[in-house]
Amino acid sequence: xxxxxxxxxxxxxxxxxxxxxxxxxxxxxxxxxxxxxxxxxxxxxxxxxxxxxxxxxxxxxxxxxxxxxxxxxxxxxxxxxxxxxxxxxxxxxxxxxxxxxxxxxxxxxxxxxxxxxxxxxxxxxxxxxxxxxxxxxxxxxxxxxxxxxxxxxxxxxxxxxxxxxxxxxxxxxxxxxxxxxxxxxxxxxxxxxxxxxxxxxxxxxxxxxxxxxxxxxxxxxx
Amino acid sequence: xxxxxxxxxxxxxxxxxxxxxxxxxxxxxxxxxxxxxxxxxxxxxxxxxxxxxxxxxxxxxxxxxxxxxxxxxxxxxxxxxxxxxxxxxxxxxxxxxxxxxxxxxxxxxxxxxxxxxxxxxxxxxxxxxxxxxxxxxxxxxxxxxxxxxxxxxxxxxxxxxxxxxxxxxxxxxxxxxxxxxxxxxxxxxxxxxxxxxxxxxxxxxxxxxxxxxxxxxxxxx
Numbered sequence: 001x002x003x004x005x006x007x008x009x010x011x012x013x014x015x016x017x018x019x020x021x022x023x024x025x026x027x028x029x030x031x032x033x034x035x036x037x038x039x040x041x042x043x044x045x046x047x048x049x050x051x052x053x054x055x056x057x058x059x060x061x062x063x064x065x066x067x068x069x070x071x072x073x074x075x076x077x078x079x080x081x082x083x084x085x086x087x088x089x090x091x092x093x094x095x096x097x098x099x100x101x102x103x104x105x106x107x108x109x110x111x112x113x114x115x116x117x118x119x120x121x122x123x124x125x126x127x128x129x130x131x132x133x134x135x136x137x138x139x140x141x142x143x144x145x146x147x148x149x150x151x152x153x154x155x156x157x158x159x160x161x162x163x164x165x166x167x168x169x170x171x172x173x174x175x176x177x178x179x180x181x182x183x184x185x186x187x188x189x190x191x192x193x194x195x196x197x198x199x200x201x202x203x204x205x206x207x208x209x210x211x212x213x214x215x216x217x218x219x220x221x222x
Numbered sequence: 223x224x225x226x227x228x229x230x231x232x233x234x235x236x237x238x239x240x241x242x243x244x245x246x247x248x249x250x251x252x253x254x255x256x257x258x259x260x261x262x263x264x265x266x267x268x269x270x271x272x273x274x275x276x277x278x279x280x281x282x283x284x285x286x287x288x289x290x291x292x293x294x295x296x297x298x299x300x301x302x303x304x305x306x307x308x309x310x311x312x313x314x315x316x317x318x319x320x321x322x323x324x325x326x327x328x329x330x331x332x333x334x335x336x337x338x339x340x341x342x343x344x345x346x347x348x349x350x351x352x353x354x355x356x357x358x359x360x361x362x363x364x365x366x367x368x369x370x371x372x373x374x375x376x377x378x379x380x381x382x383x384x385x386x387x388x389x390x391x392x393x394x395x396x397x398x399x400x401x402x403x404x405x406x407x408x409x410x411x412x413x414x415x416x417x418x419x420x421x422x423x424x425x426x427x428x429x430x431x432x433x434x435x436x437x438x439x440x441x442x443x
Contacts (some may be wrong), residue, residue: 004342083323089342
């Protein structure tokens with residue numbers, strides 16, 4: 001079963017590599033949205049520092065919305081999803097493999113780039129580190145929760161908008177604790193509490209959402 | 223026949239003479255319309271069942287139900303005296319639908335290897351290359367599948383027939399878009415599968431000529 005999990009990740013990474021334009025669009029979207037704020041708000045250092053965590057996190061949420069629709073759409077259209085449902089393995093394992101691969105090409109690069117983008121907001125080095133850790137813990141949550149929405153809206157016309165309406169409210173806890181961690185540090189409080197809650201949220205969604213997603217996929221395929 | 227011997231890769235013969243597929247009083251609704259009601263049949267090893275009917279008569283719906291992809295409104299489907307669902311049933315099943323689950327971005331070789339992983343019967347690379355070669359895709363194993371013609375893409379999907387060890391095959395229009403040679407190849411492989419005590423349910427609008435076999439037919443109206 002572990003082998004299957006690895007092979008699913010490998011397959012999805014290979015597909016992402018062959019369709020790298022899709023992946024890069026999401027990343028550039030994130031970079032551009034984050035970079036627009038310092039230009040729009042002006043060079044007021046204090047304001048920039050204040051808004052930085054929120055801006056980076058909201059941009060990450062929106063970037064994740066862009067890539068979520070692709071999570072199951074191609075497999076649904078070409079019949080691969082049917083084969084996954086009919087595979088003699090728990091569907092949840094395959095789904096988790098897909099989610100992990102999705103995070104590696106959509107969430108992980110955001111976390112890696114965020115410290116660099118944070119420089120535009122004059123964040124001190126330590127705050128940049130905490131921003132990175134918060135995104136590292138938080139972006140997998142976005143992929144996990146988003147997968148449920150992507151499965152529920154599979155094959156619907158206008159599924160993209162519905163997906164946003166369904167998933168964005170569920171992102172709120174991750175947003176609050178993720179941005180809160182950096183804000184706490186800037187305010188001189190320890191960010192540990194926020195990060196712990198974020199990690200707890202990650203564990204909970206990691207355990208629950210793959211099975212919920214699998215169930216939603218079975219319903220979508222009927 | 224000399225041709226038959228070279229078809230399957232003889233990974234593991236199917237040969238499960240005690241298996242049986244039973245369909246009992248099955249009904250299917252699509253939206254408001256009733257497609258069929260009270261459909262019953264059984265399928266024993268070595269039998270081929272051809273589902274006939276006009277477009278929209280519910281052939282694909284029936285096949286998807288047999289696979290367990292959709293639930294029947296009434297009636298049940300049993301495999302070896304248990305409900306035909308779950309991982310054990312899936313291990314015994316090969317389903318090839320309208321969409322052949324072939325990824326355009328991947329090469330035929332990658333497609334076949336990945337399909338075999340999902341089916342839980344992983345192939346080695348040389349076995350996969352051999353199967354593709356027998357499907358007439360020799361020399362195209364490493365091209366992106368999107369560079370192939372429609373018929374060649376179908377062949378990539380159908381290469382799974384050559385390497386499958388599952389006893390029950392459910393095939394939705396397997397002969398579409400294939401040329402004469404490929405149709406003969408597939409039909410010979412079907413005959414081989416039946417000779418190994420396999421079972422096949424399929425739909426096709428083409429005249430089916432499986433050597434040595436008279437297909438049973440059910441008609442949906």
